[in-house]
Amino acid sequence: MINRKVAAVAGSAALALVLASCAESERASDSGGGSESGGSEGASDAQFIFGAAGAPTTFDPFYASDGETFRVTRQIFENLIGIEEGGSEAVPELAKSWEGTEDGLTWTFELQDGVKFHDGTDFNAEAVCANFERWYTQNEVGQNDAVTAYWASDFGGFKGGEESLYESCEATDEMTATVKVTRSTGKFPMVLSQSSYAMQSPTAMEKYNANEVKQQGEGFVFPEYATSHPTGTGPFQFESYDDANGTITLTRFEDYWGEKAGVQKLIFRVIADETSRRQELEAGTINGYDLPNPVDWASLEEAGNQVLLRDPFNILYLGLNPVANEELTDDLVRQALYMAIDREQLVDSQLPDGAEVATQFVPPTIAGYNESLQPVEYDPDAAEQLLADAGMEDLSLDLWYPTQVSRPYMPDPQRIYEAVKSDWEDVGITVNPVAKPWAGGYLDGIQQSQAPAYFLGWTGDYNSADNFLGAFFSGADNSFGTSEYPWGEELQTRLREADAEPDEDKRVELYQELNASIMEWLPGLPISHSPPAIVVGPNVEGLVPSPLTAENFATVTISE
Helix, strand or coil: CCHHHHHHHHCCCCCCCCCCCCCCCCCCCCCCCCCCCCCCCCCCEEEEEEEEECCCCCHHHHHCHHHHHHHHHHHHHHCEEEEEECCCCCEEEEEEEEEECCCCCCCEEEECCEEEEECCEEECCHHHHHHHHHCCCEEEEEEECCCCCCHHHHCCCCCCCCCCCCEEEEEEEEEEEEEEEEECCCCCHHHCCCCCCEEHHHHHHHHCCCCCEEECCEECCCHHHHHCCCCCCCCEEEEECCCCCCCCEEEEEECCCCCCCCCCEEEEEEEHHHHHHHHHHHHHCCCCEECCHHHHHHHHHCCCCCCECCCEEEEEEEEEEECCCHHHCCHHHHHHHHHHCCHHHHHHHHHCCCCCCCCCCCCCCCCCCCCCCCCCCHHHHHHHHHHHHCCCCCEEEEEEEEECCCCCCEHHHHHHHHHHHHHHHCCCCCEEEEEHHHHHHHHHHHHCCCCCCEEEEEEEEEEEEEHHHHHHHCCCCCCCHHHCCCCHHHHHHHHHHHHHHHCHHHHHHHHHHHHHHHHHHCCEEEEEEECCEEEEECECCCCCCCCCCCCHHHEEEEEE
């Protein structure tokens, strides 16, 4: 995940607003293999070592917006609303049920009994409201979009500032929390399933000054709570972070309210290079890693490893921003750029088996996907004619691609860049390559509208068209520069109208119509949806791949 204003970051196949009551949570009792008992069938004294591509930015998920942080924190923390194992729909987690009023403004959460935070603090309605109020009352530094990107995108504001989606939280009894929002929106309450809104111990947050984030130069310094004392209710608890060796150690929480974790220790080792991660897996020094290069899948499996495929829940797109190149305001130019790309060949040659050409900016599994849209035809002759009609036969365009990264929707950025570059040059476009490190200028440059054409994408947080379209196109400063177009304000209006529609069927229809309009306007070029993989060793059992790349490692066991 990335900063939502860049991604085009980050509701909902959303739960019906009249009644979104859910059944009692059921925890699977069979966690697979393992050896000696850790107090629960399947639990053992084993350790599971995972090769992480990067270090977490913080252990406080509210201050995070990146996937490497969330991979760690989702093992420590839990949310009111969970996501079904191996899917994208809502299930009970710390809330065993929830119900909304017909206008969508008041939501009542019935909470699980007998849950404790890792420090022994009771989880109850007061703890829920303490978390909401903590999110809402951040200090000035905490209100910076770079610190609380998800809250800014999802809830819109803080106390004392612009209007926020959040209004209030009340503990109506010990195990019932009532949350009010200021307007009807399809994203609420499903948005609460996101890692940023995990429930954290009010006691620990107060003791270790969780809100005292400070700015230092262009960066931020996080308080002791976020670096050493993250405290949740999850199956693992934080033990240590060895910054020098890039090792994060979590241990099984023996008083966990559900089925205990299948291993005693969960260790994340930061190994930045994908080739090095593969070699470590082959040597048996780690038990798994994410996003193996598709070209290695066969050899990994031949060596006895397990390559687990996730269902596609993402989009790779080629963003266009006329702020960086005003020639992109010409409709004919954008159409020509799209028709010049042989996307079927790109998908077949550069992406893993199961990838498919995109017809719009949301994947087919999202409520609001428009099935009537067909892929734009590859037609280089027509593309050349469109450029000629626009007087752009000599079009020169900077094309950005990232280095030092592999994303679920973009496993090898340079090869994808080279494929598009070749197609564009075939129709007479001069392509100027701009390669920047993912976290060292690429994302910032896109956010600051420096990139006229760039590769980016998004893996959904939950089943919601708004989680894609709203994240990409909302706001006057989005990275597609849509305010430069005559239809820019209509796009903003229709995004707001669709999100505010309380009737789910009507909301889905509005998003289907909006998807069709966006493909006529063409602010960017949707490329593909891919099934990313995660790989584990031959003795790892119980890992369920998540289409949201949000795996729960508590189900993992290690066989002898």
